[in-house]
Amino acid sequence: MNSFFQTFYIVAILLLLSACNADEEVERTEDNNNNTTEMNEDTQEENSHSSREETKAEAADDQxxxxxxxxxxxxxxxVSYTIKDIGVSDDAPMINDEGERVSTSVLGMTVKVENNSGSNAYSTNIDEAILITSTGEKVEADEIFSDDLGGDLHEEEKKEGQLIFYPENGKAADIEWIELNWKSSIVENENSSEDYDHRVKIELK
Structure with missing residues (x-):
């Protein structure tokens, strides 16, 4: 598995475990009518470690x-942008609105942003990019799992990270091409309407 997408899985797993632990704590409190349940710290740590390892093992089997x-x-x-290392899965871990663990479709990509100027600052909202797909999707980059690649880029500043999108209507594995849309501007003109619209289409298949 690509090491960069392994990072995504680790973050997803930690959020899943945190959500599950929070739900278990609420249920425990309600069942015991505010009575405190004591647990040996060694046992708690062992159970938590075991649960995390099991979840990571399941994630490794995702396609x-x-x-x-x-x-x-x-x-x-x-300013230059490089989009690379695109990956898709229809079996990524997620928590639904009911707090249940489910599998979902996801598309992730590695993006490198570089301000090659030694004197000018720029601004970009690529971390809020809109993704259009061949399957008819139009989705915004997920603000939780995507890295902070936007905002002001100061002189000679570089950023690299991952943008994550969750298609809802079609399977991510069926996507044949994608189009990424975002804006850039010169910081001095950030309050003007002179933003530059980026539209980059990428053939996957």
């Missing part, structure tokens, strides 16, 4: 399709 040879680049003034 991902990687498009590591698919890369795209885009520029605005002295």
């Amino acid at each position: 991902w399709t990687y498009y590591e040879d698919v890369k795209a680049s885009e520029e605005f003034e002295e």
Whole structure:
């Protein structure tokens, strides 16, 4: 499994475990009518470690399709964007609105943003990018799992991280092409309407 997407799984697993532990704590409190249940710290740590290892083992079995040879680049003034290491899965872990663990479709990509200027600052909202897919989806980058790649880019500043999208209508594995949309601007003109609209289409299959 691509090491970068392993990081996504670790974060997802930790959130899942935190949610499950919180639900268990609420149920325990209600069942005992505010009575305190004592647990040996060693036993608690052992159970937590066992649960985490089991969940990580399950995550390792999830099916991902990687498009590591698919890369795209885009520029605005002295800012360059490189999109690479795209991966999709229809069996990624998630918590639904009822607090239940479910599997869902996900598309993730590695993005590198570089301000190559030694004197100018720029602004970008690529971490809020809109993804359009061949399966008819139009979704925004997930603000929880996506890395902070947006905002002001100061002189010679570089950022690299992951954007995560959750398609809802179709299977991620069926996506043949994607189009990524976001904006860039010069910091001095950030309050003007002179933003530059990026539209990058990437063929996956």
